[in-house]
Amino acid sequence: MTGQAGTGENQAIDTARNAPGRAPPDAPLIGLSGRALALGYVVIVALGLALAVAAGIPPDHSWGEAATALGIIALAMMALQFLSSGRFRGLTGRIGIDRSIAFHRWAARILLIAVVLHPLLYTVPTFMADPARGFDRLGMMFLGERARTGLIAWLAVIAIVLLAVLRDRLRMPYEAWRGLHALLGAVALGFGTAHALAVGTYAGAVPMQIYWYALAGAALASLVVVHVWRGLSFRRDPWRLVSTVQKARGLWELTFHRINGRPFPYRAGQFVWLATAPRRHTLFDHPFSIASSPRERDLRLIIKEAGDYTGRIGALPRDTLAGIDGPHGAFTATDKDADAILLLAGGVGIAPIMGLLRDFAHAGETRPIRVIVAAGTADRLVGRAEIEAMRDKLDLNAWFVLDSPPDDWDGETGIVDEALLKRALEGLPLARTLSMACGPTAFMTSTADTLIDLGLDRDNVHYERFDYDEGALSRLDIAQRWRFRALGAALLVGTLAFALRG
């Protein structure tokens, strides 16, 4: 145990440091809407095809044009992957990290298909006329001098996707995987752009060249912003660890103070990227939800021991310097219109829920709030005393649920099921109730589906994943996949129109 405070829930309840000092206005929630992003995405990718058509070169056979279209689409999507990583609030701040990453992963699959098919389609007519010559042409295509840059990009894309799929099985440290992912991405884009400019059928046209330079420049700039600019600001604008409190077995609350004393506007429920000395760089940062209220002076995070980095989080010495990038995320309540609020926390998912509750308490929220907090065992349960104390300030009812309770347990037992959700929702205006959940994926997706069945408006059902592997899907996730597929269908239509335009 390090830091200011000792173990235990009671010691954790607001220290003087975290007494409400000021009431900052909500940080603006910036970023584009999902629709604007989807439209912008299609326009940018389709622009590549439009510029190729405008080059005025008579089209080749349809297979060749389809291959070219897939090459153009794949390279444009590759550049846009750098911007859809969820690190740019100005773009994806409004849709949140879950949707950004789900899209990034979906786009990677489409991109892979386009990249693999791109060289193959050129050879289809030769294969159809004479399979032996088809193989010769394929060999020349992959081994010829002319296509060397393309081959490197092709292999880099395949390697990126394989590494992403096999990351868990390879047991590669996340930081190493992440560095390699960015490096291979840069290789794929760099060589892909060089390939398009050197051998691309339409690359002689100046507008097409500007298009490729602009996309590659935007992707490169995104790397510089995240890994150079933000890396430097971790040093220029450092934070200091001022206290560590053990909240439960393997769960710690860390409080960070911004050394320059400047306010850090955010909305309750958002998250930050944290890197601590001696590895105070964005290559080593990790995302953590903010567990404090923006009305507090310092920033509190609740962190579960889960692996290499977090496994040692409770032992960080006091005064450790930290870099914080944020705020990020759209798991916020202040921008949503509702008459009642249901909060659901499972395990370490308590972190943003605690941030929301602490903010409601500081702000004197008057709407009814219902909270369900679930944990495996009593020694893993975080926040009970603090939440119960909030009943004095808020119209609050709370249920605490354990999977394996001790004999003297006076709370709920089992899982958060429909019966418990119904009890929690009793007396609330269902169509005007906002639900926000954070916890294991299956917990969030099953409760989301149940809440929609019980009458909540699907636009009012929100959850935040801590794990990018999507796992179980809710109806909301499935609907989102259909929206992605519609975007994929638009790209397919573009490819066909381009190929058949002759």
Ligand SMILES: Cc1cc2nc3c(=O)[nH]c(=O)nc-3n(C[C@H](O)[C@H](O)[C@H](O)COP(=O)(O)OP(=O)(O)OC[C@H]3O[C@@H](n4cnc5c(N)ncnc54)[C@H](O)[C@@H]3O)c2cc1C
């Ligand atoms: C939006 C968001 C908010 C989160 N909030 C919290 C929180 O409030 N409290 C908390 O305890 N945990 C939170 N997490 C999870 C936390 O980021 C991971 O548990 C942590 O990064 C694990 O790092 P590790 O090195 O200890 O474990 P590892 O063994 O290296 O990784 C375990 C798993 O965590 C994920 N992970 C690891 N490093 C990173 C990284 N740099 N970026 C993204 N994912 C990574 C990977 O899926 C990995 O498989 C949050 C995650 C996200 C996406």
